[in-house]
Amino acid sequence: MSKIKLAIYLSAGCAGCEMALVDLSEKLIDALENIEIVWWTPTVVDLKYKDLENLEDKSIDVALVDGAVRLSEQEHVIKILRQKTKVLVAFGACAAMGGVPGLANFHKREELLETAYINTWSTDNPDGVLPQTEYDVNGSKLTLPEFYGEVKALHQVVDVDYFIGGCPPHHDHVAVAVEAIIKGELPPKGSWITSGK
Template identity: 60%
Template sequence: MSKPKLAYYLAGGCGGCDIAVVDLSEALVDVALQLDIVFWAPTVADAKYKDLEAMPDGSIDVGLISGNIRNSEHEHIAKVMRQKCKVLIAFGICASCGGIKGLVNLHTTEQLLDKAYINTFSTDNPEKVLPQTTVVVDGKYELTLPTLMDARALDQVVKVDYYIGGCPPYHEHIAKAFTALLSGQLPPPGSWITMGKAVCEVCDRNPVLKGRPKKLATEVKRTIDGAPSEDGCLLEEGYLCLGPVTQGDCGAKCPSANIPCRGCGGPIPGVKDFGLRAISAIASMLDNEELVDKIPDPVHLFYRYTLPSSFLGKRIKR
């Protein structure tokens, strides 16, 4: 039998998901030997979009897309990938929910370009030149750039079969996901490929796992206010950890390093809007309502990775 064909595309991401795949190390070699990688752009192979477009529809067994959909080029290739791939996976939190780069939706494109190219201390641009989608050079060479759009999760553009969280996905979880993929042991379409447990459920700091209930937080703190204890529950100590509502496929790596979970694993099964559930979870852990006023920058905390796909993100008027 022929090997399953795999395609990978990096849209509006940072490349961290690609590195996470490479972090499979020796396991990557074993996986790669079982796959026929026909497209991996733009980071790994010098593949051309026209080569992907020329492939027969449905000829690729599995497609992975990382990064959110941020411009017209991303949108076009996402639609081509959907046509060519039998199974399409949103790989990483940017593709799955919009990601941290989805916070650009809090601003207009004009505001972002103005900030990046004009109103910064180190920018020398007296003529206020901004990137254009089309420009003619020397009167005959037309150069083009993709058109910027609001950031979107992949399923806001095309149908997605499966989701994998993480910023980036943890390499050990990627190995399990690829194993499930190659063996055909996948959950129902539309599901997250996950072990199904919250960060708190796999966190060594969780007092419940030590046989006692969690205590309510009597203060709200940031890590700049002082280091947490080495083994205490971060939420009990007042650090706003989103472990209760975040998938723990990472094995609670951030809390184990004294860093509160920020939700990059994506919502636990059954949660439709991560930000709303995170607000509810944190509110239930505070000793009194006055502490709510001490939560710094709630939008960037609760919607850091999920704004474009959230109830809030779909209703932002700018």
């Protein structure tokens, strides 16, 4: 039996969800007999975005996305991931509902940038320079991702097949999800996967 191809992408989050995967400890090691991690960015199997773009459509069996969507770069990667993946999972509270980064939606984009880059006591920024999306570096144009005006959950950007809640998800939920993926016994599309505990 060929191994299940798994991709993991950390979007606007803290990587705590990925620690929940690692918390599976020996269960994760057992699962790797059936799972091949083909892309885990930006931590473990850190291939370039180009490598993802070059994969055949739907050649990844399952992708876990942890973290919400705050930057144009994240939305871009997630849309490519959706194209390349059969089953896309919103992994953890940030991806599923916006989570902690989503609390920033109580404030305007400008307020957030001014707090982070001007008003904090430790900031030395007398000219009040805020991040831009375009810079001229030695005559070359450098374009950086756009900081969106609001944080979005994964399903607000692409079609999502499954949701796993928790901040981070309890490793029991993660174990149930991994087992369902390996056995091909995933619940109906759109379900939340939990251990029932």
